[in-house]
Amino acid sequence: MTNHQFTLPDGFLFGASTSAHQTEGNNVNADWWAFEHRSETVVHETSGDAADSYHRWREDMDLLADLGFNAYRFSVEWARIEPAPGQVSQSALAHYRRMLQGAHDRGLEPVVTLHHFTSPRWFAERGGWTAPDAAEAFTRYTEAVAPVLDGLATHVATINEPNMLALIHTALRQGGVPADLHHLEPDEQITTAMIEAHHAAKATLHSAQPGLRVGWTVANQVFQAEPGAEDACRAHAWPREDCFLEAARGDDWIGVQAYTRTRVGPDGPLPIPDAAERTLTGWEYYPEALGEAVRHTAEVTGGQVPVLVTENGIATSDDQRRVDYTTAALTGLAQAMRDGIDVRGYLHWSALDNYEWGSYAPTFGLIAVDRDTFARTPKPSAHWLGSLARSGRLPG
Ligand code: IFM
Numbered sequence: 001m002t003n004h005q006f007t008l009p010d011g012f013l014f015g016a017s018t019s020a021h022q023t024e025g026n027n028v029n030a031d032w033w034a035f036e037h038r039s040e041t042v043v044h045e046t047s048g049d050a051a052d053s054y055h056r057w058r059e060d061m062d063l064l065a066d067l068g069f070n071a072y073r074f075s076v077e078w079a080r081i082e083p084a085p086g087q088v089s090q091s092a093l094a095h096y097r098r099m100l101q102g103a104h105d106r107g108l109e110p111v112v113t114l115h116h117f118t119s120p121r122w123f124a125e126r127g128g129w130t131a132p133d134a135a136e137a138f139t140r141y142t143e144a145v146a147p148v149l150d151g152l153a154t155h156v157a158t159i160n161e162p163n164m165l166a167l168i169h170t171a172l173r174q175g176g177v178p179a180d181l182h183h184l185e186p187d188e189q190i191t192t193a194m195i196e197a198h199h200a201a202k203a204t205l206h207s208a209q210p211g212l213r214v215g216w217t218v219a220n221q222v223f224q225a226e227p228g229a230e231d232a233c234r235a236h237a238w239p240r241e242d243c244f245l246e247a248a249r250g251d252d253w254i255g256v257q258a259y260t261r262t263r264v265g266p267d268g269p270l271p272i273p274d275a276a277e278r279t280l281t282g283w284e285y286y287p288e289a290l291g292e293a294v295r296h297t298a299e300v301t302g303g304q305v306p307v308l309v310t311e312n313g314i315a316t317s318d319d320q321r322r323v324d325y326t327t328a329a330l331t332g333l334a335q336a337m338r339d340g341i342d343v344r345g346y347l348h349w350s351a352l353d354n355y356e357w358g359s360y361a362p363t364f365g366l367i368a369v370d371r372d373t374f375a376r377t378p379k380p381s382a383h384w385l386g387s388l389a390r391s392g393r394l395p396g
Pocket of ligand 1: 019311349
C-alpha cells in the first residue's frame with residue numbers, strides 16, 4: 001500500500017459531516033418536523049432527539065479531533081435562528097458561535113452549511129422557495145448569521161443539495177417522498193429561486209465578511225449513458241444536476257456529494273441490476289462514484305472552481321464494508337487529484353449515525369450513537385479514516 005499512497009497538499013481539510021436536523025434533536029420549528037408529525041405522513045420514524053448533538057456537540061468534536069481529523073462540516077439551523085419572520089434569536093446565534101469557537105479550540109476547521117434541507121415552518125407556510133420573496137428571506141437570514149462566522153469560519157455552503165430539494169418539492173406535491181426521486185421532474189420555479197438565493201447570499205456574505213469562501217453543495221448523481229443514449233443522458237442530467245453546477249462557476253468552491261451512480265438509457269434512468277450489491281439505502285454499491293463525480297464537477301464548472309468533497313459514504317451495518325467502500329472512493333479521488341483536479345478537502349458522510357430523513361435504519365456514521373443513552377462509540381472505520389487523515393495521505 002505504501003508505494004501507492006498519494007500525499008495530500010498542505011491545508012487539505014480531512015474530516016466528516018453532519019447536518020442540524022439529522023443530529024441536533026427536537027428541531028420543532030422546522031418544516032421537516034411538521035412533515036414528520038402530520039397525521040397522514042409517509043415518514044416511518046420521527047427525528048425526536050436525533051443524536052442530541054444540540055447538547056452534545058462538544059463530545060462530537062472531541063471525538064473527531066481525537067480521531068485525527070482537522071475539519072468538521074455542520075449546519076446552522078434557520079428555524080432556530082429565525083423562529084418567526086424577522087425575529088432573530090440571539091441565543092441560537094450564540095449557540096452556533098460557541099460551536100465555531102469549540103471547533104477552533106480543537107483544531108477542527110468548520111465548514112458551515114446555512115441550509116441543509118430544513119426551513120422554518122413560517123417560511124414553508126408562506127410557499128417556501130416558491131414564495132416571491134424567498135431569496136430575500138434567505139438573504140436576511142444570511143445577514144443574521146454572517147457576524148457569527150467572523151474570524152472563525154472560512155468555508156460556507158449556502159444551500160445543501162439544491163438539486164435534491166427541487167425533486168423533493170415535486171415529490172411532496174405528489175403526496176410523499178419516494179425512495180427513487182430520479183423519475184420525478186425537478187420543480188423549475190424552485191430551481192430558479194434557489195439559484196437566485198445562492199447568488200444573493202454569496203454577495204451578502206462577501207460584503208459582510210470579505211475573507212469568506214462561499215459555495216454550495218450539489219448531489220452528484222454520476223449519470224452514466226448507456227451506449228447510444230448520450231443525448232438523453234445529457235438532457236436528463238441538466239435540470240437534475242448540471243444547471244446547479246453551472247450556477248457555481250465563479251464561486252469560491254463547489255461541494256461534491258457522491259454515493260452511487262445512475263445509469264441512463266434512451267428512455268431515462270435504468271433500474272439497478274438484480275445482481276448488484278445494494279447498501280442500506282437501496283443504492284448500488286459503487287465507490288467509483290466519487291472520482292467520477294469530482295471529474296464531472298470540474299468539467300461542468302470549467303475547471304476553475306476548487307472542489308471540496310462535502311459528502312461521501314455508505315449506509316451499512318458492516319463496518320468493514322465502509323472501509324472497503326471508502327478505500328475505493330479515496331483511490332478514485334487520489335487519481336482525479338493526480339490528474340490535476342484541485343480538490344481541497346474530503347468530508348465523510350457522516351460523522352455520526354443519524355436521522356436519515358424518515359428512518360434511523362440506514363447507518364452512515366463513523367461513530368455509532370446509542371438511541372437511548374446517546375453514548376457515542378467510534379467504529380473501527382473511524383479510527384482507520386482518522387489515521388489516514390493524520391498521515392496526510394490517501395490510498396491509491
Ligand atoms: O443524509 C443525507 C444528507 O442529508 C444529504 N446527502 C445525502 C445523505 C445520505 O442520504
